[in-house]
Amino acid sequence: MxxxxxxxxxxxxxxxxxxxxxxxxxxxxxxxxxxxxxxxxxxxxxxxxxxxxxxxxxxxxxxxxxxxxxxxxxxxxxxxxxxxxxxxxxxxxxxxxxxxxxxxxxxxxxxxxxxxxxxxxxxxxxxxxxxxxxxxxxxxxxxxxxxxxxxxxxxxxSGSRICTKYTSTFESKNVRDRATEHLTVSDQSSSESDGHVITPSQSIASILRKNPLSLCGECHGSESYSTSHWKVPQNETQEEFKILSYNIWNFNSVENHPKYYVKRIQQLGKLVASSRSDIIGFQEVRFDQSNGAHLGPAQVQHLANHLPAYQFVYQPAVSYFSENLLRVEEGLAIFSKYPIIDHDYILLSRNISDEEDSVHQRICLRAEIDIPYIGQVHVFVTHLSLSAAARLRSVREIWNYMNTMSGPAILLGDFNDEPHGKPIQFLSGKIDINGIWTQNLKDAWRIFHKEPRADAPGVYKGDENRDYGLTFNRLDRHLRKRIDYIFLRLPEYLELQEVSLLEDVQWKHKATSDHMAVEAVIKRIDRGG
Incomplete structure (x- = not known):
């Protein structure tokens, strides 16, 4: 049958x-x-x-x-x-x-x-x-x-029945249009009025790569899916899960030699595995034919070698052009111990006349993950532009994209912006963009911690300890700023239990990455009387 x-x-x-x-x-x-x-x-x-x-x-x-x-x-x-x-x-x-x-x-x-x-x-x-x-x-x-x-x-x-869900071009376009509605060139800031801003709807850039086979929404639950047969260590009895965000610094190493990258990625893989995170969002994941030494050019496989029991999706954001046609691409990845039942992505708009925005296409990758005793959770990962104007456009597009998905949602990544910046203020619900406000989206770090002071001139004396929570740059003597975040949109039955930085003892030329990893634990709460 x-x-x-x-x-x-x-x-x-x-x-x-x-x-x-x-x-x-x-x-x-x-x-x-x-x-x-x-x-x-x-x-x-x-x-x-x-x-x-x-x-x-x-x-x-x-x-x-x-x-x-x-x-x-x-x-x-x-x-x-x-x-x-x-x-x-x-x-x-x-x-x-x-x-x-x-x-x-x-x-x-x-x-x-x-x-x-x-x-x-x-x-x-x-x-x-x-x-x-x-x-x-x-x-x-x-x-x-x-x-x-x-x-x-x-x-x-599958359990007692099989469920399939197919997404056609027209269905994908509807989701794309909802995610980018109102995002016309006239909406951009006046400083970009002379530039050529390519919005996803103009360039078909927000193509959504739906799984051709995934569980139907009405089929979720004990009848159609169970993890009781899994051998992977899980937090099922605590009804909680841990999520991690990490920019892995692509193939770089301070010594700039393949053998040092091999050592660094092994160090990074062990560090991430030791965190026992259930879901991991990686940024700056590359495929590079000129790098990787004997490990090969695909960084997602290097990570998978250290996380063998995880499912994963990798999506390039950009392929860098070269005359000799070497394949060099950079993008995002999501790893999960639990079933990734659906995934897609959008390409964020880009201003080709903005030098800080024109070369590197940016994306937002989404995975819907079925977590035991929790249910389905949408995980969004991004790595925003070096252009301030582009970041402001991107957070608006990402918020619209998130609003096409109901239920618990987590947005994480390297936002290349500090807490006082408009993009982070918008995501935190403190300001609007063109009359649009985020709703019920929280900066996880600020729920448990005060805002760390950035390492600006006159703030710290010499080697004075920097405030806990700064995430960049581990290649320097001290961390300088917080640009890596986890944002939460949680229903009443889910609650943040803790948020912290993944401890890493390596610094400067031995650094595992130029970023700190941010981790959070979320738990199901019974609020019944």
Whole structure:
């Protein structure tokens, strides 16, 4: 019966894939246009390799977290529920393909050849096994030298019924439009009136990458989902969870040599794992063909190696252009011990005439996570621009985006702004932007702590201890300012228990990152009389 349901679900998937947001050529993220590949067959050699990688990873993952893994992995072939292949084209103007011009000498005569520059291919695959209740989704990316890397892996286990939810282009556009409504060029500050502000609605920049297979809202609960079979250490008896935000400083190291990065990421991985956080939002996560040494170019895999029992989604925000077509991308990632039942993202608007905003596209990544005894929680992660004007636009767009999702919500990341800045004042509900106010959104740090004084001239004497709560810059002798935050929109049954900085003894040239990580514990509270 379950297998027949899966077959019907697959037919629905095929019909909906025609309307997928990756159809034709769309801007996926900064510098990249997506081209949907039709007529994908699971017997194609590249697809067979992708399926093998996904199957092996899924089997290994289940052995880590499931107390009684399905034995069907050994006796049957995987069932492919959905398959999507997308070519990643370079673009320098967010609209047209970048064309690579090559000159060759043939029989003493110069021959000019032009071709579109493709920096990689993404494969999205959903799989299970016949008679199995375990479901996996992967996004696997191929680089220009045909190496494959796992960028996303989510997993859940169905109970007595299977629920599927498919999101078409039109549904995604509706969410996008709600998130960016009222954000026209005329809304921007007067200082940007001469610039070219690209809003998500203008550039199709807020494409939402919905999971083609995820749990329906009405199917959540003990009947359709349970974590009682998990081996992962959890806080179920306390009905609480810990969330962590960390800017990992991409591939940098003070010594600027690959071997020092290897040491640093191992140090960082151990530190994060030791925090026993249930959900982690990472910023400055890179894919860089020129970095990583023997670990490889995909930082999300370096993190996953240290967090093997976590599901994760990684989304690039920008691909940096280079003439030699080296693939260098930076973005965000969310790791979770619990099922990521849905995820998507928006591209934030960008002013291409603003030097601090034009090069680096910014995004907001969202994951809906099903936490035992808590329910579904929306986690938003972002890393805002160095441009003050862009940050002010972005927080408005993010708030609109958050308002498209009901229920508990957590916004975290590196905001590149201090507490007195307008973006943080807006998110904290202290000021409005064009008549719009946030509601019930709280700066977690300020619930338990006073505002730390920034390390400005005349505030501290010499090596006087800096106030607790500053988060940047660990490469200096002292921390200077607070720019990393966790914002909470919680219902009455959830309460912040504590918020702190993740203790790290390494500083300056041995620093694990240039940022401190911020962590918070949230608990379910019974307020019944």
């Amino acid at each position: 379950l297998y027949q349901q899966l077959k019907r679900s697959f037919l629905i998937y095929l019909m909906c894939s025609v309307l997928e947001v990756l159809g034709s050529n769309n801007i996926l993220y900064g510098g990249i246009l997506g081209e949907n590949v039709d007529d994908v067959n699971d017997t194609d050699s590249d697809i067979a390799e992708v399926v093998l990688i996904a199957t092996n990873y899924a089997t290994k993952y289940e052995s880590l977290i499931v107390s009684s893994p399905d034995q069907t992995h050994v006796t049957s072939e995987p069932v492919i529920l959905g398959l999507h292949k997308v070519k990643l084209h370079y673009t320098t103007d967010e609209a047209t393909h970048y064309v690579k011009v090559e000159r060759h000498l043939v029989n003493g005569r110069e021959k000019i050849q032009t071709r579109r520059a493709i920096i990689g291919i993404n494969y999205r695959i959903n799989l299970t096994w016949k008679n199995s209740s375990n479901f996996h989704e992967f996004l696997i990316t191929k680089d220009r030298v045909h190496r494959l890397f796992i960028s996303q892996h989510t997993f859940y286990r």
